[in-house]
Amino acid sequence: xxxxxxxxxxxxxxxxxxxxxxxxxxxxxxxxxxxxxxxxxxxxxxxxxxxxxxxxxxxxxxxxxxxxxxxxxxxxxxxxxxxxxxxxxxxxxxxxxxxxxxxxxxxxxxxxxxxxxxxxxxxxxxxxxxxxxxxxxxxxxxxxxxxxxxxxxxxxxxxxxxxxxxxxxxxxxxxxxxxxxxxxxxxxxxxxxxxxxxxxxxxxxxxxxxxxxxxxxxxxxxxxxxxxxxxxxxxxxxxxxxxxxxxxxxxxxxxxxxxxxxxxxxxxxxxxxxxxxxxxxxxxxxxxxxxxxxxxxxxxxxxxxxxxxxxxxxxxxxxxxxxxxxxxxxxxxxxxxxxxxxxxxxxxxxxxxxxxxxxxxxxxxxxxxxxxxxxxxxxxxxxxxxxxxxxxxxxxxxxxxxxxxxxxxxxxxxxxxxxxxxxxxxxxxxxxxxxxxxxxxxxxxxxxxxxxxxxxxxxxxxxxxxxxxxxxxxxxxxxxxxxxxxxxxxxxxxxxxxxxxxxxxxxxxxxxxxxxxxxxxxxxxxxxxxxxxxxxxxxxxxxxxxxxxxxxxxxx
Ligand code: AMP
Numbered sequence: 001x002x003x004x005x006x007x008x009x010x011x012x013x014x015x016x017x018x019x020x021x022x023x024x025x026x027x028x029x030x031x032x033x034x035x036x037x038x039x040x041x042x043x044x045x046x047x048x049x050x051x052x053x054x055x056x057x058x059x060x061x062x063x064x065x066x067x068x069x070x071x072x073x074x075x076x077x078x079x080x081x082x083x084x085x086x087x088x089x090x091x092x093x094x095x096x097x098x099x100x101x102x103x104x105x106x107x108x109x110x111x112x113x114x115x116x117x118x119x120x121x122x123x124x125x126x127x128x129x130x131x132x133x134x135x136x137x138x139x140x141x142x143x144x145x146x147x148x149x150x151x152x153x154x155x156x157x158x159x160x161x162x163x164x165x166x167x168x169x170x171x172x173x174x175x176x177x178x179x180x181x182x183x184x185x186x187x188x189x190x191x192x193x194x195x196x197x198x199x200x201x202x203x204x205x206x207x208x209x210x211x212x213x214x215x216x217x218x219x220x221x222x223x224x225x226x227x228x229x230x231x232x233x234x235x236x237x238x239x240x241x242x243x244x245x246x247x248x249x250x251x252x253x254x255x256x257x258x259x260x261x262x263x264x265x266x267x268x269x270x271x272x273x274x275x276x277x278x279x280x281x282x283x284x285x286x287x288x289x290x291x292x293x294x295x296x297x298x299x300x301x302x303x304x305x306x307x308x309x310x311x312x313x314x315x316x317x318x319x320x321x322x323x324x325x326x327x328x329x330x331x332x333x334x335x336x337x338x339x340x341x342x343x344x345x346x347x348x349x350x351x352x353x354x355x356x357x358x359x360x361x362x363x364x365x366x367x368x369x370x371x372x373x374x375x376x377x378x379x380x381x382x383x384x385x386x387x388x389x390x391x392x393x394x395x396x397x398x399x400x401x402x403x404x405x406x407x408x409x410x411x412x413x414x415x416x417x418x419x420x421x422x423x424x425x426x427x428x429x430x431x432x433x434x435x436x437x438x439x440x441x442x443x444x445x446x447x448x449x450x451x452x453x454x455x456x457x458x459x460x461x462x463x464x465x466x467x468x469x470x471x472x473x474x475x476x477x478x479x480x481x482x483x484x485x486x487x488x489x490x491x492x493x494x495x496x497x498x499x500x501x502x503x504x505x506x507x508x509x510x511x512x513x514x515x516x517x518x519x520x521x522x523x524x525x526x527x528x529x530x531x532x533x534x535x536x537x538x539x540x541x542x543x544x545x546x547x548x549x550x551x552x553x554x555x556x
Contacts, residue, residue, distance in 0.1 A: 011182060012081065013180075026251045027039060027040050027252075029253045029271055030256055037074070041246075050167040050171070051079065052082045054166045059112070063087065065089045065111045067091045070116065070120065075115070081242070083187075087177050087180050094232070094235070096532035097192065102127055106131050108190075108198075114131075121147050122147050124151070128154050135157065180205065182206035191332070196409075197412050201334050208240070210396050212244040212247050221245075224250065228273040230276060239277055250275075265297070277304045281473075281530060281534045305329070307534070308535040315356075315360060329342065329362070334399045338366060339393055340362050341366055342438070362438075369393055369395040370394050373387065373431075374392050375387075385433070385438075388455075390427065390429070393427060394423060428446070430444070441459065443458055447478070451486055456517055458478070461476040462536075465505060469495075472493040477538045477545070488517075490522050492505065502553060520554050523552050529541060
Protein backbone atom coordinates (compact mmCIF):
# COMPACT_ATOMS: atom_id res chain seq x y z
CA UNK A 1 0.00 0.00 0.00
CA UNK A 2 1.32 3.41 -0.93
CA UNK A 3 1.44 5.93 1.86
CA UNK A 4 -0.68 9.02 1.56
CA UNK A 5 2.17 11.30 2.58
CA UNK A 6 3.61 14.03 0.36
CA UNK A 7 6.90 13.21 -1.29
CA UNK A 8 8.73 16.31 -0.17
CA UNK A 9 12.48 15.89 -0.70
CA UNK A 10 14.75 16.58 2.27
CA UNK A 11 16.94 19.36 0.84
CA UNK A 12 19.56 21.73 2.25
CA UNK A 13 17.57 24.56 0.64
CA UNK A 14 14.67 23.76 3.01
CA UNK A 15 16.99 24.17 5.99
CA UNK A 16 18.34 27.41 4.48
CA UNK A 17 14.87 28.80 3.81
CA UNK A 18 13.58 27.73 7.21
CA UNK A 19 16.54 28.98 9.26
CA UNK A 20 16.87 32.33 7.50
CA UNK A 21 13.16 33.21 7.64
CA UNK A 22 11.69 31.55 10.72
CA UNK A 23 14.82 32.35 12.75
CA UNK A 24 15.69 35.54 10.86
CA UNK A 25 16.80 37.23 14.11
CA UNK A 26 19.49 34.67 14.97
CA UNK A 27 23.06 35.58 14.07
CA UNK A 28 26.36 34.36 12.79
CA UNK A 29 29.09 36.12 14.74
CA UNK A 30 32.65 36.07 13.37
CA UNK A 31 35.55 36.85 15.69
CA UNK A 32 37.90 39.50 14.29
CA UNK A 33 40.64 39.46 16.89
CA UNK A 34 39.52 42.56 18.77
CA UNK A 35 35.80 41.95 18.66
CA UNK A 36 33.24 40.44 16.36
CA UNK A 37 31.22 41.21 13.24
CA UNK A 38 27.62 40.05 13.02
CA UNK A 39 25.11 39.08 10.36
CA UNK A 40 21.52 38.09 11.07
CA UNK A 41 20.25 34.88 9.52
CA UNK A 42 17.98 37.08 7.36
CA UNK A 43 21.17 38.64 5.93
CA UNK A 44 22.78 35.21 5.62
CA UNK A 45 19.80 34.13 3.48
CA UNK A 46 20.13 37.19 1.25
CA UNK A 47 23.85 36.70 0.76
CA UNK A 48 23.40 33.01 0.04
CA UNK A 49 21.03 34.01 -2.77
CA UNK A 50 23.53 36.58 -4.07
CA UNK A 51 26.34 34.04 -4.00
CA UNK A 52 24.23 31.49 -5.90
CA UNK A 53 23.45 34.07 -8.61
CA UNK A 54 27.14 34.98 -8.86
CA UNK A 55 28.26 31.34 -9.06
CA UNK A 56 25.75 30.65 -11.84
CA UNK A 57 27.17 33.58 -13.80
CA UNK A 58 30.66 32.13 -13.36
CA UNK A 59 29.37 28.95 -14.98
CA UNK A 60 28.56 26.67 -12.04
CA UNK A 61 26.05 24.19 -13.34
CA UNK A 62 24.59 20.83 -12.29
CA UNK A 63 26.60 19.04 -9.62
CA UNK A 64 29.87 20.85 -10.24
CA UNK A 65 32.13 21.25 -7.22
CA UNK A 66 32.82 24.51 -5.45
CA UNK A 67 35.75 24.34 -3.06
CA UNK A 68 36.42 26.44 0.02
CA UNK A 69 39.79 27.19 1.58
CA UNK A 70 38.56 29.03 4.63
CA UNK A 71 38.42 29.40 8.39
CA UNK A 72 35.11 29.24 10.24
CA UNK A 73 33.39 32.54 9.45
CA UNK A 74 30.13 34.00 8.12
CA UNK A 75 31.15 33.70 4.47
CA UNK A 76 32.01 30.02 4.92
CA UNK A 77 28.57 29.44 6.45
CA UNK A 78 26.92 31.27 3.54
CA UNK A 79 28.83 29.05 1.08
CA UNK A 80 27.87 25.93 3.09
CA UNK A 81 24.23 26.85 2.56
CA UNK A 82 24.23 28.35 -0.94
CA UNK A 83 26.28 25.82 -2.90
CA UNK A 84 24.24 22.68 -2.05
CA UNK A 85 20.96 24.62 -2.21
CA UNK A 86 21.62 25.57 -5.85
CA UNK A 87 22.27 21.90 -6.67
CA UNK A 88 26.08 22.13 -6.82
CA UNK A 89 28.42 20.29 -4.46
CA UNK A 90 30.39 21.95 -1.68
CA UNK A 91 33.93 20.72 -1.05
CA UNK A 92 35.48 22.25 2.07
CA UNK A 93 39.23 21.77 1.70
CA UNK A 94 41.29 20.97 4.78
CA UNK A 95 43.69 23.94 4.90
CA UNK A 96 46.10 22.05 7.15
CA UNK A 97 46.79 19.07 4.93
CA UNK A 98 50.21 18.83 3.33
CA UNK A 99 50.20 20.71 0.00
CA UNK A 100 50.44 17.53 -2.16
CA UNK A 101 47.39 16.13 -0.35
CA UNK A 102 45.40 19.35 -0.90
CA UNK A 103 46.29 19.19 -4.58
CA UNK A 104 45.26 15.52 -4.64
CA UNK A 105 41.84 16.07 -3.07
CA UNK A 106 40.97 19.24 -5.04
CA UNK A 107 41.93 17.44 -8.26
CA UNK A 108 40.16 14.23 -7.30
CA UNK A 109 36.96 16.14 -6.48
CA UNK A 110 37.35 18.24 -9.63
CA UNK A 111 36.87 21.60 -7.89
CA UNK A 112 35.99 24.33 -10.45
CA UNK A 113 35.83 27.42 -8.30
CA UNK A 114 37.54 27.90 -4.96
CA UNK A 115 36.52 30.50 -2.37
CA UNK A 116 39.51 31.53 -0.28
CA UNK A 117 39.89 33.67 2.85
CA UNK A 118 42.24 36.61 2.34
CA UNK A 119 44.42 35.38 5.22
CA UNK A 120 44.89 32.07 3.37
CA UNK A 121 45.24 33.51 -0.13
CA UNK A 122 49.03 33.45 -0.11
CA UNK A 123 49.45 29.75 0.73
CA UNK A 124 46.60 28.96 -1.66
CA UNK A 125 48.36 30.78 -4.50
CA UNK A 126 51.24 28.31 -4.12
CA UNK A 127 48.83 25.41 -4.74
CA UNK A 128 46.89 26.96 -7.58
CA UNK A 129 49.49 26.29 -10.28
CA UNK A 130 48.93 22.56 -9.60
CA UNK A 131 45.13 22.79 -9.88
CA UNK A 132 44.44 23.16 -13.61
CA UNK A 133 40.71 22.53 -13.14
CA UNK A 134 40.21 25.68 -11.04
CA UNK A 135 38.97 28.48 -13.28
CA UNK A 136 37.85 31.11 -10.80
CA UNK A 137 39.06 32.14 -7.37
CA UNK A 138 36.86 34.22 -5.08
CA UNK A 139 38.70 36.00 -2.28
CA UNK A 140 36.90 36.83 0.97
CA UNK A 141 38.48 40.09 2.23
CA UNK A 142 41.16 42.31 0.77
CA UNK A 143 44.58 41.16 -0.49
CA UNK A 144 47.72 43.00 -1.59
CA UNK A 145 48.76 43.36 -5.23
CA UNK A 146 51.50 40.76 -4.95
CA UNK A 147 49.09 38.06 -3.70
CA UNK A 148 46.55 39.01 -6.37
CA UNK A 149 49.22 38.71 -9.06
CA UNK A 150 50.23 35.28 -7.73
CA UNK A 151 46.59 34.10 -7.84
CA UNK A 152 46.14 35.46 -11.37
CA UNK A 153 49.40 34.00 -12.68
CA UNK A 154 48.38 30.44 -13.69
CA UNK A 155 47.05 30.34 -17.26
CA UNK A 156 44.02 28.25 -16.33
CA UNK A 157 42.75 30.93 -13.93
CA UNK A 158 40.12 32.93 -15.82
CA UNK A 159 39.64 35.53 -13.08
CA UNK A 160 40.15 36.36 -9.41
CA UNK A 161 37.11 37.99 -7.78
CA UNK A 162 36.46 39.89 -4.57
CA UNK A 163 33.62 38.38 -2.56
CA UNK A 164 31.91 41.71 -1.77
CA UNK A 165 32.21 43.08 -5.32
CA UNK A 166 30.99 39.81 -6.80
CA UNK A 167 27.87 39.69 -4.64
CA UNK A 168 27.02 43.37 -4.87
CA UNK A 169 23.99 44.13 -7.01
CA UNK A 170 22.93 40.47 -7.27
CA UNK A 171 19.29 39.79 -6.30
CA UNK A 172 18.81 38.92 -2.63
CA UNK A 173 16.37 36.11 -3.40
CA UNK A 174 16.95 32.91 -5.36
CA UNK A 175 14.56 30.41 -6.76
CA UNK A 176 16.21 27.36 -5.16
CA UNK A 177 15.54 24.29 -7.32
CA UNK A 178 12.89 22.05 -5.75
CA UNK A 179 13.25 19.15 -8.15
CA UNK A 180 16.61 17.97 -6.80
CA UNK A 181 16.84 14.33 -5.78
CA UNK A 182 17.31 14.21 -2.01
CA UNK A 183 19.82 11.40 -2.54
CA UNK A 184 22.04 13.49 -4.81
CA UNK A 185 25.34 14.79 -3.46
CA UNK A 186 25.28 18.05 -1.52
CA UNK A 187 28.81 18.20 -0.17
CA UNK A 188 32.04 16.28 0.25
CA UNK A 189 34.77 15.76 2.80
CA UNK A 190 37.98 13.79 2.52
CA UNK A 191 39.43 11.80 5.36
CA UNK A 192 43.12 11.19 5.74
CA UNK A 193 42.58 8.70 8.54
CA UNK A 194 43.71 5.81 6.37
CA UNK A 195 46.99 5.03 4.65
CA UNK A 196 47.35 5.87 0.95
CA UNK A 197 45.64 8.90 -0.51
CA UNK A 198 42.81 10.69 1.32
CA UNK A 199 39.39 9.15 0.65
CA UNK A 200 36.34 11.21 -0.28
CA UNK A 201 32.85 10.92 1.14
CA UNK A 202 29.93 12.53 -0.72
CA UNK A 203 27.07 13.42 1.63
CA UNK A 204 23.55 13.74 0.26
CA UNK A 205 20.86 16.34 0.97
CA UNK A 206 18.89 13.65 2.73
CA UNK A 207 21.81 12.39 4.85
CA UNK A 208 22.71 15.92 5.90
CA UNK A 209 19.12 16.81 6.73
CA UNK A 210 18.51 13.70 8.83
CA UNK A 211 21.93 13.99 10.48
CA UNK A 212 21.36 17.65 11.41
CA UNK A 213 18.02 16.97 13.06
CA UNK A 214 19.31 13.91 14.92
CA UNK A 215 22.53 15.63 16.01
CA UNK A 216 20.49 18.54 17.42
CA UNK A 217 18.29 16.10 19.33
CA UNK A 218 21.13 13.95 20.59
CA UNK A 219 23.28 16.89 21.72
CA UNK A 220 20.37 18.88 23.12
CA UNK A 221 20.93 21.98 20.96
CA UNK A 222 18.01 24.38 21.20
CA UNK A 223 16.49 27.61 20.00
CA UNK A 224 18.53 30.64 21.02
CA UNK A 225 21.66 28.62 21.78
CA UNK A 226 24.94 30.39 21.00
CA UNK A 227 27.10 27.67 19.51
CA UNK A 228 30.86 28.11 19.39
CA UNK A 229 32.03 26.08 16.41
CA UNK A 230 35.71 25.38 16.96
CA UNK A 231 35.59 22.22 14.86
CA UNK A 232 36.66 23.41 11.40
CA UNK A 233 33.95 23.48 8.75
CA UNK A 234 36.29 21.26 6.70
CA UNK A 235 36.50 18.54 9.38
CA UNK A 236 33.92 15.77 9.11
CA UNK A 237 31.06 17.91 7.82
CA UNK A 238 31.58 20.38 10.70
CA UNK A 239 29.84 17.77 12.88
CA UNK A 240 26.55 19.00 11.36
CA UNK A 241 26.62 22.37 13.18
CA UNK A 242 25.87 24.75 10.27
CA UNK A 243 22.74 22.79 9.37
CA UNK A 244 21.57 21.96 12.88
CA UNK A 245 21.81 25.67 13.78
CA UNK A 246 19.36 26.42 10.94
CA UNK A 247 17.05 23.62 12.07
CA UNK A 248 16.81 24.67 15.75
CA UNK A 249 17.33 28.43 15.43
CA UNK A 250 20.65 28.71 17.24
CA UNK A 251 23.25 31.43 16.62
CA UNK A 252 26.76 30.48 15.54
CA UNK A 253 29.95 31.95 16.99
CA UNK A 254 32.74 31.51 14.45
CA UNK A 255 36.34 31.85 15.69
CA UNK A 256 37.88 32.46 12.22
CA UNK A 257 41.66 31.99 12.68
CA UNK A 258 41.66 32.74 16.43
CA UNK A 259 41.82 29.22 17.81
CA UNK A 260 44.12 29.69 20.78
CA UNK A 261 42.90 29.41 24.37
CA UNK A 262 43.01 33.18 25.09
CA UNK A 263 40.69 34.29 22.24
CA UNK A 264 38.42 31.27 22.82
CA UNK A 265 37.99 32.25 26.47
CA UNK A 266 37.27 35.84 25.37
CA UNK A 267 34.72 34.64 22.81
CA UNK A 268 32.89 32.47 25.35
CA UNK A 269 32.78 35.36 27.83
CA UNK A 270 31.88 38.22 25.47
CA UNK A 271 29.55 36.37 23.13
CA UNK A 272 27.82 34.48 25.95
CA UNK A 273 28.43 31.10 24.36
CA UNK A 274 26.06 28.42 25.65
CA UNK A 275 27.52 25.36 23.94
CA UNK A 276 30.62 24.52 21.90
CA UNK A 277 32.21 21.81 19.76
CA UNK A 278 35.80 20.76 19.15
CA UNK A 279 38.51 18.11 19.57
CA UNK A 280 39.93 17.40 23.06
CA UNK A 281 43.25 19.24 22.57
CA UNK A 282 41.47 22.58 22.11
CA UNK A 283 39.57 22.25 25.39
CA UNK A 284 42.58 20.86 27.23
CA UNK A 285 44.53 23.99 26.25
CA UNK A 286 41.62 26.15 27.38
CA UNK A 287 41.53 24.38 30.73
CA UNK A 288 45.25 25.02 31.34
CA UNK A 289 44.85 28.64 30.28
CA UNK A 290 41.99 29.19 32.71
CA UNK A 291 44.16 28.08 35.61
CA UNK A 292 46.08 31.35 35.46
CA UNK A 293 43.64 33.51 33.47
CA UNK A 294 40.20 33.35 35.06
CA UNK A 295 37.26 34.15 32.77
CA UNK A 296 33.51 34.19 33.30
CA UNK A 297 32.26 31.14 31.40
CA UNK A 298 29.02 30.88 33.35
CA UNK A 299 26.81 31.07 30.24
CA UNK A 300 28.35 27.88 28.82
CA UNK A 301 26.46 24.75 29.85
CA UNK A 302 28.30 22.22 27.70
CA UNK A 303 30.94 21.37 25.15
CA UNK A 304 30.73 18.44 22.79
CA UNK A 305 34.11 16.78 22.48
CA UNK A 306 34.91 14.20 19.86
CA UNK A 307 37.28 13.27 17.07
CA UNK A 308 39.55 11.65 19.67
CA UNK A 309 39.01 10.28 23.18
CA UNK A 310 38.21 12.95 25.76
CA UNK A 311 40.45 12.39 28.82
CA UNK A 312 38.20 11.77 31.89
CA UNK A 313 40.43 14.04 34.01
CA UNK A 314 39.68 16.93 31.67
CA UNK A 315 35.95 16.17 31.73
CA UNK A 316 35.87 16.20 35.53
CA UNK A 317 37.92 19.39 35.78
CA UNK A 318 35.52 21.27 33.47
CA UNK A 319 32.54 20.03 35.48
CA UNK A 320 33.96 20.65 38.92
CA UNK A 321 35.90 23.87 38.35
CA UNK A 322 33.76 25.58 35.69
CA UNK A 323 30.33 23.91 35.85
CA UNK A 324 30.65 22.94 32.18
CA UNK A 325 29.47 19.48 31.13
CA UNK A 326 31.67 17.82 28.55
CA UNK A 327 29.54 15.70 26.25
CA UNK A 328 31.75 13.02 24.80
CA UNK A 329 30.80 11.89 21.29
CA UNK A 330 32.23 9.56 18.72
CA UNK A 331 31.95 9.58 14.96
CA UNK A 332 33.77 9.58 11.66
CA UNK A 333 33.90 11.64 8.48
CA UNK A 334 32.28 8.59 6.84
CA UNK A 335 29.33 8.93 9.27
CA UNK A 336 28.50 12.64 8.75
CA UNK A 337 29.93 12.21 11.54
CA UNK A 338 27.84 11.48 14.67
CA UNK A 339 27.47 7.85 15.80
CA UNK A 340 27.35 7.97 19.61
CA UNK A 341 26.77 10.61 22.29
CA UNK A 342 27.61 10.00 25.96
CA UNK A 343 24.72 11.25 28.06
CA UNK A 344 24.46 9.05 31.18
CA UNK A 345 21.06 7.44 31.81
CA UNK A 346 18.77 9.52 34.05
CA UNK A 347 18.68 6.65 36.53
CA UNK A 348 22.34 7.22 37.38
CA UNK A 349 23.32 9.54 40.26
CA UNK A 350 25.17 12.57 38.80
CA UNK A 351 28.77 12.70 39.98
CA UNK A 352 28.86 9.03 41.04
CA UNK A 353 31.54 6.64 39.74
CA UNK A 354 28.90 5.01 37.60
CA UNK A 355 27.97 8.41 36.17
CA UNK A 356 31.59 9.07 35.16
CA UNK A 357 31.91 5.62 33.61
CA UNK A 358 28.98 6.46 31.35
CA UNK A 359 30.10 10.04 30.66
CA UNK A 360 33.65 9.00 29.75
CA UNK A 361 32.47 6.28 27.35
CA UNK A 362 32.37 7.20 23.66
CA UNK A 363 28.60 7.24 24.05
CA UNK A 364 25.27 5.65 23.30
CA UNK A 365 24.31 4.88 19.71
CA UNK A 366 22.05 7.65 18.43
CA UNK A 367 18.74 6.88 16.77
CA UNK A 368 19.35 5.87 13.16
CA UNK A 369 22.81 4.37 13.73
CA UNK A 370 23.05 0.60 14.05
CA UNK A 371 26.21 -0.98 15.40
CA UNK A 372 27.69 -4.44 15.69
CA UNK A 373 30.97 -5.78 17.02
CA UNK A 374 32.81 -8.16 14.76
CA UNK A 375 35.49 -10.51 16.08
CA UNK A 376 38.56 -11.63 14.12
CA UNK A 377 36.80 -14.78 12.83
CA UNK A 378 33.82 -12.68 11.63
CA UNK A 379 31.74 -13.78 14.62
CA UNK A 380 29.42 -11.15 16.10
CA UNK A 381 30.30 -10.29 19.71
CA UNK A 382 27.46 -9.76 22.23
CA UNK A 383 26.53 -6.38 23.73
CA UNK A 384 27.71 -7.29 27.24
CA UNK A 385 30.16 -4.50 27.96
CA UNK A 386 33.01 -7.02 27.91
CA UNK A 387 33.32 -8.76 24.56
CA UNK A 388 35.65 -6.84 22.29
CA UNK A 389 35.34 -6.48 18.52
CA UNK A 390 35.72 -4.09 15.64
CA UNK A 391 32.69 -1.83 15.43
CA UNK A 392 30.73 -1.89 12.18
CA UNK A 393 27.92 0.59 11.55
CA UNK A 394 25.12 1.33 9.14
CA UNK A 395 22.44 3.95 8.82
CA UNK A 396 21.00 6.76 6.68
CA UNK A 397 23.97 9.15 7.15
CA UNK A 398 26.72 6.55 6.87
CA UNK A 399 28.55 6.24 3.58
CA UNK A 400 28.15 3.04 1.55
CA UNK A 401 31.38 3.58 -0.44
CA UNK A 402 34.08 6.16 -1.02
CA UNK A 403 33.79 8.62 -3.88
CA UNK A 404 35.61 7.24 -6.92
CA UNK A 405 36.22 9.01 -10.20
CA UNK A 406 37.86 6.05 -11.93
CA UNK A 407 41.36 7.49 -11.68
CA UNK A 408 42.32 5.87 -8.35
CA UNK A 409 45.38 3.66 -8.01
CA UNK A 410 44.89 -0.08 -7.45
CA UNK A 411 46.08 0.28 -3.86
CA UNK A 412 43.56 3.02 -3.18
CA UNK A 413 40.77 1.05 -4.82
CA UNK A 414 41.52 -2.04 -2.74
CA UNK A 415 41.66 0.01 0.42
CA UNK A 416 38.40 1.73 -0.42
CA UNK A 417 36.63 -1.58 -0.90
CA UNK A 418 38.12 -3.19 2.19
CA UNK A 419 36.29 -0.72 4.45
CA UNK A 420 32.87 -2.21 3.69
CA UNK A 421 31.47 -5.53 4.86
CA UNK A 422 28.05 -6.80 3.71
CA UNK A 423 26.58 -3.30 3.62
CA UNK A 424 28.20 -2.22 6.91
CA UNK A 425 31.05 0.30 7.29
CA UNK A 426 34.09 -1.09 9.10
CA UNK A 427 35.09 1.68 11.47
CA UNK A 428 38.59 0.44 12.31
CA UNK A 429 37.69 1.18 15.95
CA UNK A 430 37.87 -1.58 18.53
CA UNK A 431 35.86 -1.76 21.73
CA UNK A 432 32.79 -2.99 23.57
CA UNK A 433 29.07 -2.23 23.54
CA UNK A 434 27.01 -2.50 26.71
CA UNK A 435 23.47 -3.83 26.91
CA UNK A 436 22.23 -0.24 26.91
CA UNK A 437 24.19 0.59 23.72
CA UNK A 438 27.10 2.51 25.26
CA UNK A 439 30.26 2.19 23.18
CA UNK A 440 33.63 2.07 24.91
CA UNK A 441 36.55 2.19 22.52
CA UNK A 442 39.73 0.55 23.61
CA UNK A 443 41.64 1.59 20.51
CA UNK A 444 41.93 2.08 16.80
CA UNK A 445 42.54 -1.36 15.28
CA UNK A 446 46.05 -0.28 14.36
CA UNK A 447 46.88 1.39 17.68
CA UNK A 448 46.30 -1.50 20.10
CA UNK A 449 49.53 -2.75 21.61
CA UNK A 450 50.12 -6.48 21.71
CA UNK A 451 52.53 -7.23 24.53
CA UNK A 452 53.44 -10.88 25.18
CA UNK A 453 50.03 -12.01 24.00
CA UNK A 454 48.14 -9.45 26.13
CA UNK A 455 46.37 -6.51 24.55
CA UNK A 456 47.17 -3.11 26.03
CA UNK A 457 44.84 -0.24 25.20
CA UNK A 458 46.87 2.86 24.35
CA UNK A 459 43.78 4.94 25.15
CA UNK A 460 43.50 3.50 28.69
CA UNK A 461 47.18 4.22 29.30
CA UNK A 462 46.92 7.76 27.96
CA UNK A 463 43.90 8.48 30.14
CA UNK A 464 45.63 7.05 33.20
CA UNK A 465 48.79 9.12 32.61
CA UNK A 466 46.84 12.30 31.83
CA UNK A 467 45.01 11.93 35.14
CA UNK A 468 48.31 12.88 36.86
CA UNK A 469 47.95 16.53 37.90
CA UNK A 470 51.33 17.55 36.45
CA UNK A 471 50.86 15.93 33.07
CA UNK A 472 49.44 18.19 30.35
CA UNK A 473 49.34 15.70 27.49
CA UNK A 474 50.41 12.10 26.95
CA UNK A 475 50.43 9.87 23.93
CA UNK A 476 51.19 6.16 23.93
CA UNK A 477 52.30 4.08 20.94
CA UNK A 478 53.44 0.47 20.63
CA UNK A 479 57.13 0.00 19.77
CA UNK A 480 58.98 -3.22 18.89
CA UNK A 481 60.38 -5.14 21.86
CA UNK A 482 62.66 -8.19 21.66
CA UNK A 483 61.12 -9.97 24.57
CA UNK A 484 57.43 -9.05 24.41
CA UNK A 485 56.97 -8.34 20.71
CA UNK A 486 55.62 -4.89 21.43
CA UNK A 487 55.65 -2.57 24.45
CA UNK A 488 54.12 0.84 25.13
CA UNK A 489 56.20 4.00 24.78
CA UNK A 490 54.79 6.98 26.70
CA UNK A 491 55.54 10.47 25.36
CA UNK A 492 54.60 13.01 28.00
CA UNK A 493 54.22 16.79 28.16
CA UNK A 494 54.75 17.96 31.74
CA UNK A 495 53.12 21.08 33.10
CA UNK A 496 55.41 24.08 32.68
CA UNK A 497 57.49 24.77 35.79
CA UNK A 498 56.46 21.59 37.57
CA UNK A 499 59.25 19.67 39.36
CA UNK A 500 57.60 16.32 38.51
CA UNK A 501 59.69 13.83 36.53
CA UNK A 502 58.61 10.83 34.47
CA UNK A 503 59.95 8.62 37.29
CA UNK A 504 57.38 10.27 39.57
CA UNK A 505 54.62 9.74 37.02
CA UNK A 506 55.56 6.09 36.60
CA UNK A 507 55.59 5.53 40.32
CA UNK A 508 52.22 7.21 40.69
CA UNK A 509 50.88 5.04 37.88
CA UNK A 510 52.26 1.88 39.52
CA UNK A 511 49.62 2.17 42.23
CA UNK A 512 46.84 2.38 39.67
CA UNK A 513 47.61 -0.08 36.88
CA UNK A 514 48.74 -3.69 36.64
CA UNK A 515 52.50 -4.02 36.33
CA UNK A 516 52.46 -5.48 32.82
CA UNK A 517 50.72 -2.38 31.53
CA UNK A 518 53.29 0.08 32.93
CA UNK A 519 55.48 1.48 30.18
CA UNK A 520 59.26 1.14 30.61
CA UNK A 521 60.00 3.61 27.82
CA UNK A 522 59.32 7.27 28.52
CA UNK A 523 60.07 10.45 26.59
CA UNK A 524 59.48 14.01 27.78
CA UNK A 525 58.42 16.17 24.84
CA UNK A 526 57.36 19.82 24.46
CA UNK A 527 54.14 19.04 22.64
CA UNK A 528 52.34 15.98 21.29
CA UNK A 529 52.40 16.29 17.48
CA UNK A 530 48.90 16.88 16.09
CA UNK A 531 47.17 15.92 12.85
CA UNK A 532 45.58 18.46 10.50
CA UNK A 533 42.41 18.35 12.60
CA UNK A 534 44.13 18.54 15.99
CA UNK A 535 44.26 14.88 17.04
CA UNK A 536 47.35 13.21 18.52
CA UNK A 537 49.48 12.14 15.58
CA UNK A 538 50.81 8.72 16.51
CA UNK A 539 52.36 8.21 13.08
CA UNK A 540 54.79 11.06 13.78
CA UNK A 541 55.68 9.70 17.22
CA UNK A 542 56.34 6.22 15.84
CA UNK A 543 58.54 7.72 13.12
CA UNK A 544 60.46 9.89 15.60
CA UNK A 545 61.07 6.86 17.76
CA UNK A 546 62.15 4.69 14.82
CA UNK A 547 64.56 7.38 13.64
CA UNK A 548 66.07 7.79 17.11
CA UNK A 549 64.81 11.38 17.43
CA UNK A 550 63.11 10.87 20.78
CA UNK A 551 65.18 11.03 23.94
CA UNK A 552 63.89 7.86 25.58
CA UNK A 553 64.49 6.99 29.23
CA UNK A 554 64.12 3.36 30.25
CA UNK A 555 62.60 2.92 33.69
CA UNK A 556 62.04 -0.45 35.24
P1 AMP B 1 37.86 11.51 11.42
O1 AMP B 1 36.89 11.07 10.42
O2 AMP B 1 39.11 12.07 10.82
O3 AMP B 1 37.31 12.45 12.44
O4 AMP B 1 38.35 10.22 12.23
C1 AMP B 1 37.44 9.34 12.82
C2 AMP B 1 38.15 8.53 13.87
O5 AMP B 1 38.50 9.35 14.99
C3 AMP B 1 37.33 7.43 14.47
O6 AMP B 1 37.29 6.27 13.65
C4 AMP B 1 38.02 7.19 15.79
O7 AMP B 1 39.17 6.38 15.64
C5 AMP B 1 38.48 8.58 16.18
N1 AMP B 1 37.50 9.15 17.12
C6 AMP B 1 36.48 9.98 16.86
N2 AMP B 1 35.81 10.30 18.00
C7 AMP B 1 36.42 9.64 19.01
C8 AMP B 1 36.21 9.52 20.43
N3 AMP B 1 35.25 10.18 21.06
N4 AMP B 1 37.05 8.70 21.12
C9 AMP B 1 38.04 8.03 20.51
N5 AMP B 1 38.29 8.10 19.20
C10 AMP B 1 37.50 8.89 18.45
